[in-house]
Amino acid sequence: MKSRNNANGMRPGSGPVTLAMVAELAGVSPSTVSRILNGTAVVSAEKRQAIDDAIAKLGFVPNPVARGLAGGRTLSVGVITQALDSPFYGAALRGIELELQAAGYSALFVSGHWNAAEEARCIDVLRARRVDGIIVLTGRLSDNRLKECAKNMPIVVTGRNLKASQLYALNFDQCEGARLATKHLVDLGHKKIAFITGDMEHPDAQERERGYRAALEDARIPFDQRLVVNGLYTEDSGMAAAAELLSRRRPFTAVFAANDQMALGAALCFHRQGLHIPGDVALIGFDDLPVCAYSYPPLSSVHQPANEMGRLAASAMLQLLQGQKPVIVMPSPTLKIRQSTEASVS
Amino acid sequence: MKSRNNANGMRPGSGPVTLAMVAELAGVSPSTVSRILNGTAVVSAEKRQAIDDAIAKLGFVPNPVARGLAGGRTLSVGVITQALDSPFYGAALRGIELELQAAGYSALFVSGHWNAAEEARCIDVLRARRVDGIIVLTGRLSDNRLKECAKNMPIVVTGRNLKASQLYALNFDQCEGARLATKHLVDLGHKKIAFITGDMEHPDAQERERGYRAALEDARIPFDQRLVVNGLYTEDSGMAAAAELLSRRRPFTAVFAANDQMALGAALCFHRQGLHIPGDVALIGFDDLPVCAYSYPPLSSVHQPANEMGRLAASAMLQLLQGQKPVIVMPSPTLKIRQSTEASVS
DNA sequence: CTGAAAGCGCTTACAG
């Protein structure tokens, strides 16, 4: 890596190495150094060499803060997430970080906590920090607000269908995922399939319900409202939903929960009622969180590639930043079958 | 930069509001505006009023980038975490974000992935970004490296015992937590208590083993190496460890796993062997991840207040940044008892 | 208490 004098990459007594120092050592003007740094102009081979040498010798690292002020860009992109500690978004954040970092960008994460007002504040903070663009992971900002933002800087948003210049919307096919999950239960021979919805304020919750209905229709199984109960995407709500389902005394042999957290809550409720999974009731979730593989029984789920989605979102942002129109391919939903929907469990 | 003019808190045609514009409107010099912004000097009441009005009227928001360049501070602090998507660290990150944000600071999160070289790179990135200080969540950097860093900027580190100026180490009492967990099992009447260690390269894993041994000693139960198996803090390693324990044919009636993820893996193994928890084997973990409450059976654990630890770390950083010696009180470990260590489970 | 001035480290028209 780099050669250093003290443990901090700075020459003794001289403070951080600046571009001016590099210029002087190389015998050129600061402008020229800046230009080769930014690939902004062609420079003669000799000067380039001299500069490269000087940079290496001094261990020069450009100051992003100064670059930001002078150049109007900070090489940073803001990321609005709902919660830093969400099991699902966490993986997406990691994907974003990875992709951005490879391109020399930094990510600035801020949390909206599922609250439009807070998300708006996040945008203010990010704008104040002069990020070059913003990635919005779902959230509750209105489509119009996002389009407004996109007039000022590139925006990438997940979980929506939006079109605007400088705006790219990445959408995972929630409906299809839900359809696959439900169809899987149908294929197993289930006819009484209960559904625990997500928080219906979220568009993806609506999509997942659409998928559930579509699969029933395909199988000519009549939709029965009594087998549907609303959840809020939390474990607790899943547990309550399962209890509600049981209390309705409307027989069912399988449950599709609109996310894994609710499925886990439902599983606990069933266990406590002495019901066997999948013997008495088959259960499938959505998201395929890491924990699914280790719950009891291991939970079948619709695999949502959070990490890859994060990478793709970042990649789209990078492309927008280059002034290109993003071309990316969102993977299709797939099923991850585990014991919770197998014929019997050990 | 581009000139902006719409729905985003900026005046039409004039681009972002600058401090100079505020100064002009208020009829004072930029220096004065800057001073009241930073509380750097006393200003006459009238001017102060005029400036406040101007700021409000213009909707001025100071540009942190410029402040950073000019003032040598960026109002941002770097946070080195191991993985953005870790179930445990996620909560700590949220705590850090919360506390920092309240003080007008932003957090810059970077992941070290349990790798000293990557962590060193993280430090480079953060230094290049001119963060005002760095919070290091555990990690593998050497103590000396951290002390070196602390010569240049405030450092807060968790999971270590270190002393240096501009360096504050926050330590949760891992040993005591482990002792409590083991003692709980002892109090339940268990005498053959198996232990699945964490990754012994981590100091906290060593501390947790110390706690396990201490509790046995207190209870005059001889330590038996055959009841101890090494894990790596992952679910898989917990599952493998449980299998190993069973294969040794050394009877045990309870297991203490050095973290919840391993406990979950172990639980799955036991279930598959037809063992009942807690009937055949009581099980307790460490960390008290949110998932513990919904696993089957709900898992007893040593509560580690990750969110609060994050807040405390951030608070310590803010104090260092003020030039103060941090005074903070780390909460003591407590037990969260659930069904996995109850006499019987429904 | 308050200005004028210089400067933070870089970039970018503007002229060769």
Add this chain to the structure above:
DNA sequence: CTGAAAGCGCTTACAG
């Protein structure tokens, strides 16, 4: 191809 100069938006000695 390459400099000199101005400027990004703010802060901070330096002088009153």
